[in-house]
Amino acid sequence: MWAEAAQWLNRFDEAVLTVIDRDGYPASMRVSTRAYNAATGELGVPLIDTLHPVESPANLLCHSHDEKLWNIHMIAVKGTLEKRDGEWVFCSTSFIAPSKLAELGFVRNARKSAQKYLDKRGLARPAVNWRSVKDIHRRAKTRNG
Amino acid sequence: MTYASLVSGSAALRIIDNYFTCEFTTLSRDGSPVTWPVSPRLQADGRLLLTTSIGLPQKAFNIRRNPKVSMLFSEPMGSGVSDPAAVLIQGDATAADRIETDVSSDPELEALLETLLRRQPAGAFWSTWLGRRVMWPYYMRLLIYVTPRRAVFWPTRDFTSAPEELDLAEVLRVG
Numbered sequence: 001m002w003a004e005a006a007q008w009l010n011r012f013d014e015a016v017l018t019v020i021d022r023d024g025y026p027a028s029m030r031v032s033t034r035a036y037n038a039a040t041g042e043l044g045v046p047l048i049d050t051l052h053p054v055e056s057p058a059n060l061l062c063h064s065h066d067e068k069l070w071n072i073h074m075i076a077v078k079g080t081l082e083k084r085d086g087e088w089v090f091c092s093t094s095f096i097a098p099s100k101l102a103e104l105g106f107v108r109n110a111r112k113s114a115q116k117y118l119d120k121r122g123l124a125r126p127a128v129n130w131r132s133v134k135d136i137h138r139r140a141k142t143r144n145g
Numbered sequence: 146m147t148y149a150s151l152v153s154g155s156a157a158l159r160i161i162d163n164y165f166t167c168e169f170t171t172l173s174r175d176g177s178p179v180t181w182p183v184s185p186r187l188q189a190d191g192r193l194l195l196t197t198s199i200g201l202p203q204k205a206f207n208i209r210r211n212p213k214v215s216m217l218f219s220e221p222m223g224s225g226v227s228d229p230a231a232v233l234i235q236g237d238a239t240a241a242d243r244i245e246t247d248v249s250s251d252p253e254l255e256a257l258l259e260t261l262l263r264r265q266p267a268g269a270f271w272s273t274w275l276g277r278r279v280m281w282p283y284y285m286r287l288l289i290y291v292t293p294r295r296a297v298f299w300p301t302r303d304f305t306s307a308p309e310e311l312d313l314a315e316v317l318r319v320g
Binding site: 007010016018019020021024025026027028029030033037046048049050051056057058059061063064065066067068069070072075078107110111114117118125126127128129130132133134135136137139141143144145 | 166168175178179181201219220246247250261262263266268280281285302307310
């Protein structure tokens with residue numbers, strides 16, 4: 001059932017595991033996903049006591065970008081953190097593989113969410129100060145050489 | 146002590162200042178963590194500033210319900226940092242309701258955008274004629290400030306070892 005999640009996780013060197021600590025704050029660290037079990041969706045994780053993790057909802061995030069902060073790729077697996085025989089285990093509960101049309105869907109959803117945000121507040125679409133954006137862009141370009 | 150001198154004198158602050166992204170987590174209505182890569186900037190008062198488009202408002206909604214967040218600086222790609230380390234910050238966030246559409250109205254926002262554009266030159270697309278039409282909400286931003294409550298540091302990015310606890314005063318007195 002989790003074979004597709006395992007395939008996607010294997011495309012990245014490591015994942016960011018996020019859990020909840022005893023004070024209710026999220027806490028993240030990097031983990032290897034090589035031992036992710038494609039049949040059970042489980043992954044033993046070497047969580048450090050210093051982070052004070054508790055059994056809780058959790059997630060795995062893999063993302064990457066190039067040296068120009070472009071070619072961004074990202075996947076996430078939702079799950080729970082459980083303690084079994086003194087060891088921490090991430091247990092997958094859901095995974096949606098990114099589709100080939102993900103970028104298109106991303107833009108479409110963002111536009112829809114933005115319009116909803118404005119409508120809920122009775123706001124017209126605000127005007128952006130493009131001149132200041134362009135000025136900053138020029139400055140950034142100059143400093144980059 | 147100036148921002149620049151303090152940042153250059155602390156390995157942890159150097160990571161926060163130079164890594165392009167961090168993994169930012171908010172808590173959803175049912176308490177589940179939701180994590181996104183974001184590009185924040187450390188402020189002179191020790192808070193961290195990031196923004197989100199009104200087209201991606203879930204971060205802001207989550208923060209308004211529960212301010213507890215975390216930021217893991219663990220991705221050295223492109224940063225030029227030769228001895229990669231990692232920093233985890235846990236803190237309390239605020240998400241303004243005001244929609245910011247004039248980046249020059251706030252020097253901190255201006256500095257954040259300049260940093261982002263220097264790191265991501267292709268991001269200039271969003272202010273082109275086509276970019277403005279395809280993704281019109283991109284420059285309609287909600288400002289999110291994070292006040293650190295705890296910070297830990299993995300000096301060699303070895304997550305199987307216990308991290309060092311950072312003195313928050315070091316992070317909170319940058320200016």
